[in-house]
Amino acid sequence: MTEPTILWDYDDTLGGVQFPNGTIHPGAEAYFDCIDRFVALMASEGWNAERAKVLQHDIDLELAKTHGFGNKHRFAQSMAHAYLALCKGIGATPSSLIGLRAYDIGMSVFTDYPYVALEGALDVLAETSRYYRPVIVTKGAVDEQMKKLEASGVLGFVDEADVFIVERKCDADWDRVLATVDPDVEMSWTIGNSAKADVNPLLARGFNGIHITAKNNWAFEHAELGEPAAGRAAHVVHDIRDVLDILPITALLR
Numbered sequence: 001m002t003e004p005t006i007l008w009d010y011d012d013t014l015g016g017v018q019f020p021n022g023t024i025h026p027g028a029e030a031y032f033d034c035i036d037r038f039v040a041l042m043a044s045e046g047w048n049a050e051r052a053k054v055l056q057h058d059i060d061l062e063l064a065k066t067h068g069f070g071n072k073h074r075f076a077q078s079m080a081h082a083y084l085a086l087c088k089g090i091g092a093t094p095s096s097l098i099g100l101r102a103y104d105i106g107m108s109v110f111t112d113y114p115y116v117a118l119e120g121a122l123d124v125l126a127e128t129s130r131y132y133r134p135v136i137v138t139k140g141a142v143d144e145q146m147k148k149l150e151a152s153g154v155l156g157f158v159d160e161a162d163v164f165i166v167e168r169k170c171d172a173d174w175d176r177v178l179a180t181v182d183p184d185v186e187m188s189w190t191i192g193n194s195a196k197a198d199v200n201p202l203l204a205r206g207f208n209g210i211h212i213t214a215k216n217n218w219a220f221e222h223a224e225l226g227e228p229a230a231g232r233a234a235h236v237v238h239d240i241r242d243v244l245d246i247l248p249i250t251a252l253l254r
């Protein structure tokens, strides 16, 4: 059945993480917050903050070569090793306690940053779902993505059959999703935070699109957005709530 549909990206479009201080951010920023906390710990122990940051970064990249990016302990180890390197640099004896605290800050990226909906996302989902069939197309591992969708409350707005967890968002992935969903292309929208992965491939297939971009790189992100087909629309916004001003909701209630 062809219906007006919204193909939603999930990560950093609808969902993100909550920092220990209560604020809500895109998922990847959990790592930056941990790095800030590590650097603050080092500074409080009298080490040069900038040097600590550079060491952690370089050691993390080095460890990624041997451990791989999927290794759960790599990030924590990069912090402990950066502390050891600071000590070694001046011939100081490292404190086990500080080393362990650095390590624990790294591991906390998995425990202290729960998955939540981004500000405004659930309101926009609720509102738009009265007019459009919501479909989630998200990249990643099935278990982890389902956990995020559930924890954030997003799953409450979407039929489980309309959740597509794909490997790459490549052409073959889109072919499969669209063959299953069979949306009314002319009336349907794709909405995501990546022009390249979420929006442009569907503009090329005749959909309308909205790119939700970070506030600080408006000009750059705008340049990334492809051209819509004749008669279709493509927009850049920096707040998910702006979606409500763009979508034509003159269609009948579902």
Ligand SMILES: [Mg+2]
Residues within 6 Å of the ligand: 009, 010, 011, 012, 013, 192, 193, 194
């Ligand atoms: Mg995304």
